[in-house]
Structure formats: structure tokens, C-alpha cells
Amino acid sequence: GESVGLHLPTLSVQEGDNSIINCAYSNSASDYFIWYKQESGKGPQFIIDIRSNMDKRQGQRVTVLLNKTVKHLSLQIAATQPGDSAVYFCAENEDNNNDMRFGAGTRLTVKP
Amino acid sequence: NAGVMQNPRHLVRRRGQEARLRCSPMKGHSHVYWYRQLPEEGLKFMVYLQKENIIDESGMPKERFSAEFPKEGPSILRIQQVVRGDSAAYFCASSPITVNGNTIYFGEGSWLTVV
Numbered sequence: 001g002e003s004v005g006l007h008l009p010t011l012s013v014q015e016g017d018n019s020i021i022n023c024a025y026s027n028s029a030s031d032y033f034i035w036y037k038q039e040s041g042k043g044p045q046f047i048i049d050i051r052s053n054m055d056k057r058q059g060q061r062v063t064v065l066l067n068k069t070v071k072h073l074s075l076q077i078a079a080t081q082p083g084d085s086a087v088y089f090c091a092e093n094e095d096n097n098n099d100m101r102f103g104a105g106t107r108l109t110v111k112p
Numbered sequence: 113n114a115g116v117m118q119n120p121r122h123l124v125r126r127r128g129q130e131a132r133l134r135c136s137p138m139k140g141h142s143h144v145y146w147y148r149q150l151p152e153e154g155l156k157f158m159v160y161l162q163k164e165n166i167i168d169e170s171g172m173p174k175e176r177f178s179a180e181f182p183k184e185g186p187s188i189l190r191i192q193q194v195v196r197g198d199s200a201a202y203f204c205a206s207s208p209i210t211v212n213g214n215t216i217y218f219g220e221g222s223w224l225t226v227v
Contacts, residue, residue, distance in 0.1 A: 034215060043116075043203055043218035044155065089154055099145065099157035099171065100216060 012109045019077040021106045023090035026071060030092040035064060035075045039086045085110045116206050116219035124225045131191040133222040137206030144187045145205040145216060146179060155203060161187060194226045
């Protein structure tokens with residue numbers, strides 16, 4: 001079936017390094033994508049989104065890249081900080097669906 | 113501007129009891145979504161509601177689960193005769209208009225433990 005998945009379930013980086021979290025999706029009709037950050041015991045927090053008519057979008061310290069050809073999404077975090085430690089989810093939506101579909105998540109651990 | 117408010121944050125129920133989870137959307141948001149999250153897993157869509165209407169309940173279990181979003185007051189997710197497998201975090205989200213191409217914002221969740 002169609003799904004949103006992640007290449008790496010865990011990622012450990014040194015403080016100050018850049019992090020890249022990857023996400024693969026299988027629904028070629030998906031046209032809107034969001035990255036969420038979820039800290040332990042809390043709800044998902046919006047980080048950045050991108051629509052299918054774009055291939056790159058930048059925020060504060062974060063960049064999302066979308067490759068529709070291979071149905072791949074990535075989140076880049078510059079100068080990773082301890083506060084970035086969390087589980088990161090990608091989510092996708094198709095225009096005629098009423099829900100966001102979430103992947104299983106990648107746990108990012110930042111080592112001081 | 114308050115975010116999405118959920119209560120209770122933690123709820124313990126014995127098998128066979130009922131659980132009621134409440135969600136007040138962000139101010140100005142008329143679309144509510146409920147998701148369930150098992151430990152170490154992603155969020156699974158359950159139901160999408162607008163005021164007084166269930167728009168999409170394709171993710172809701174066929175039995176024991178129901179949801180409402182009345183004209184006045186919060187949205188309620190109700191689980192009757194709870195079983196241990198219902199233990200999970202239940203997240204509510206809201207948006208000003210439909211999720212199609214628009215961001216939804218999540219509450220802090222309600223953690224249900226069935227003993």
C-alpha cells in the first residue's frame with residue numbers, strides 16, 4: 001500500500017554538525033509535505049513545509065529538499081544543537097485527502 | 113493566542129471503562145483532526161471533523177470509538193469499553209481550513225493507559 005517511510009530510524013550527530021534526515025514516500029499524487037519535530041511527551045511541532053511545485057525551501061537553520069522524481073524528501077538542520085534532539089516525522093498530503101500521512105519517524109540525538 | 117488544547121493530558125482507565133478525550137482547537141480554527149500514536153511509531157489518522165459534521169472517519173475503528181465536534185464546546189473522542197490495546201497517545205490537531213495543502217497544528221496529546 002501507499003506509505004511514507006524513512007531511511008534511517010536513528011541518527012546521532014555531534015553538536016555543531018549539520019544533520020540530514022531523509023524520507024521516502026510512495027504516493028506520487030502527494031503534493032504537500034511537512035516536517036514535524038516531536039519531543040518526548042509532547043505533540044508534533046511544525047518545522048517547515050513544502051509544496052510539490054518547489055524543490056527547496058529554507059527556514060531558520062532548516063532546509064527541506066523535495067525530489068519528486070525519486071519521491072524523496074529531506075530535512076537539513078544546520079549547526080545542530082542539543083535542543084534539536086527529538087523524533088522527526090515527515091508527513092504528506094494529497095489534495096483530495098483529508099489527512100496527513102506520517103512516517104515512522106527518525107530519532108535525532110545530538111551529542112555535546 | 114492559545115494553541116490546540118487537549119485534556120486530560122494523562123488518563124488511566126480499567127478495562128471495560130469509558131475514556132473521553134477533549135480537544136479545543138486554536139482560535140479561529142473550525143477543522144479538527146484526531147490521530148493516534150503508539151510508542152515509537154508515527155501518527156495514524158483517525159477522524160476529521162468540522163463543527164457538527166464528521167467529514168472523514170476512515171481511520172476510526174468500527175466499534176467502540178466515536179467522535180463529535182458540537183456547535184459549542186470542544187471536540188470529544190470517546191472510547192467505550194476500553195481494552196489494553198487502546199493504550200496510546202491521542203493527538204488532536206486543527207486548521208483554519210481543510211488540511212489539503214495547509215498546515216495543521218497539534219495539541220500536546222492525551223496519554224491513555226488501560227490497566
